[in-house]
Amino acid sequence: MRNLIPTLLFCICLVPVSAWSFPAEILRALDGDTYQVLRLPDDHAAETHGQILRIRLYGIDSPERTQAYGAEASSQAHCFENVLVDIEATGIDKYGRTVALARLDDGSTIQEHLLRNGAAWVYPQFCKKSECNKWRKIESQARKNKVGLWDSASPTPPWRWRHMQNGKR
Secondary structure, three states: OOOOHHHHHHHHHHEEEEEEOEEEEEEEEEOOEEEEEOOOOOOOOOHHHOOOEEEEEEOEEEEOOOOHHHHHHHHHHHHHOOOOOEEEEEEEEOOOOOOEEEEOOOOOOOHHHHOOOOOOOOOOOOOOOOOOHHHHHHHHHHHOOOOHHHHHHOOOOOHHHHHHHOOOO
């Protein structure tokens, strides 16, 4: 029995994280890039139906609630409440949230919509998938058109803002 647990853990690690996807309903936006979702029934994992998870959107970073444009970014995120999505997990972050792409019925992602509306940045440190190239173009277009946070002369990326806040403590 002692040898069985490490063997099972090893086998679980062999399953690619990108294969981990499931249908969900967005219950509520916790901030501009984090959602609480209800896992819906699917053919692969009936035992997890009804599970409530925190999802951190992969590859983007929205202004923090107390940061300039933070309330507006959160408001944009609230537009997706009660929407059905396909969650394509890419991993788990240091806070235990599932990091994922949130794909809508039309094949687009919530990430794209937030970027298009100037409610997020592409997060260069963490955006490595092929979608990121497309997202950079969407962000660039929003910047050019001064949409959302890009209407400000020089918006501060959330990762810099958090660093400055941590330095003040």
